[in-house]
Amino acid sequence: MNYKIAVLPGDGVGPEIIEEGVKVLKAVQQKYKGEISFEFEKALIGGCAYEKYKTPLPDSTVELAKNADAVFLGAVGDWKYDTLPPEVRPEKALLGIRKQLNLFANLRPAIVFDELLDSSTLKPEVIKGVDIMVVRELTGDVYFGEPRGIDTIDGKRAGFNNMIYFEHEIERIAHVAFKTAMKRNKKLCSVDKANVLDCSRLWREIVTYVSKQYPEVELTHMYVDNAAMQLIRNPKQFDVIVTGNIFGDILSDEASMLPGSLGMLPSASLSDGKKGMYEPIHGSAPDIKGQNIVNPIATILSAAMMLRYSFAQDSAALDIENAVKNVLKQGYRTKDIASENSTVTSTSEMGDLIVTELLRN
Numbered sequence: 001m002n003y004k005i006a007v008l009p010g011d012g013v014g015p016e017i018i019e020e021g022v023k024v025l026k027a028v029q030q031k032y033k034g035e036i037s038f039e040f041e042k043a044l045i046g047g048c049a050y051e052k053y054k055t056p057l058p059d060s061t062v063e064l065a066k067n068a069d070a071v072f073l074g075a076v077g078d079w080k081y082d083t084l085p086p087e088v089r090p091e092k093a094l095l096g097i098r099k100q101l102n103l104f105a106n107l108r109p110a111i112v113f114d115e116l117l118d119s120s121t122l123k124p125e126v127i128k129g130v131d132i133m134v135v136r137e138l139t140g141d142v143y144f145g146e147p148r149g150i151d152t153i154d155g156k157r158a159g160f161n162n163m164i165y166f167e168h169e170i171e172r173i174a175h176v177a178f179k180t181a182m183k184r185n186k187k188l189c190s191v192d193k194a195n196v197l198d199c200s201r202l203w204r205e206i207v208t209y210v211s212k213q214y215p216e217v218e219l220t221h222m223y224v225d226n227a228a229m230q231l232i233r234n235p236k237q238f239d240v241i242v243t244g245n246i247f248g249d250i251l252s253d254e255a256s257m258l259p260g261s262l263g264m265l266p267s268a269s270l271s272d273g274k275k276g277m278y279e280p281i282h283g284s285a286p287d288i289k290g291q292n293i294v295n296p297i298a299t300i301l302s303a304a305m306m307l308r309y310s311f312a313q314d315s316a317a318l319d320i321e322n323a324v325k326n327v328l329k330q331g332y333r334t335k336d337i338a339s340e341n342s343t344v345t346s347t348s349e350m351g352d353l354i355v356t357e358l359l360r361n
């Protein structure tokens with residue numbers, strides 16, 4: 001099979017990590033010669049696109065992404081764009097591409113690797129064995145709800161956004177979450193704020209309704225404030241979490257601290273079909289860009305998610321994941337996850353080690 005991948009390195013450390021991700025995908029191609037091949041095509045997104053085209057999300061980038069089988073994204077944003085008007089800020093490109101490609105389901109795994117138990121700020125006994133999948137709705141909620149704005153109401157200035165979910169939006173993300181749970185430990189926790197928000201009351205009603213089609217999955221509901229607390233208190237109680245856009249934004253950042261480093265966590269954003277966008281959950285980290293020290297593992301694991309979710313190449317995905325685990329087992333670490341006995345590597349050395357390991361097996 002030949003797959004077309006739209007490669008969007010973006011800003012900050014984006015180009016460095018994407019280079020390593022592409023390196024690993026090329027190694028997969030070599031290993032699975034005759035079975036898997038990739039066609040990579042690059043485009044600009046974020047601040048770098050703004051500099052060239054005066055928009056962070058050029059039409060040509062959207063076209064390329066729409067015509068590709070999958071999108072491989074680095075990161076967007078840099079301090080130098082912080083003063084730009086909101087419509088052309090790099091973050092707008094991220095929201096725009098999610099919406100235009102209808103990527104409503106965001107999967108964010110938080111897996112604690114035994115090798116990295118020390119990297120977390122939490123006690124090893126609390127996090128050992130944590131394996132959580134956060135399923136975050138990505139194209140609705142206060143992020144996109146209308147009306148929105150800053151206006152004068154009764155002579156007083158006010159800022160407002162609308163938290164709104166349509167039934168069909170809740171239903172389709174619920175299906176993704178239940179299906180995900182079916183492939184795992186069959187436990188799903190739906191997170192909302194139904195004790196206060198009407199929007200959440202509908203959320204809970206629809207998720208409960210959809211659950212009838214998945215009798216094997218044990219469904220629980222949790223208020224978001226409690227969920228935030230439980231994630232730290234006893235993260236092992238969770239298998240799959242499903243929640244709306246804003247709660248998911250916050251809880252997925254929180255969950256990412258269980259493994260200790262943002263530099264380890266991949267993500268997939270999916271639509272109805274096989275099309276998906278794959279990116280590390282960390283940002284563009286402009287403070288360390290161009291130094292060859294950023295951790296490329298989150299991006300490399302995102303490439304594995306691409307193979308699994310968009311291309312159904314599970315064995316190649318596993319190969320990447322195992323290669324990462326083995327390289328960690330051998331004691332190699334980028335600076336962000338280094339501990340006393342580890343061998344510190346640069347970004348590109350880490351990529352090379354993972355490639356060597358992948359081709360060795």
Ligand code: IPM
Nearest residue numbers: 091092094095248249252281
């Ligand atoms: C994320 C980010 C984005 C979001 C920002 C950069 C717009 O925080 O992907 O979690 O809020 O969705």
Ligand code: MG
Nearest residue numbers: 249250252253
């Ligand atoms: Mg976020």
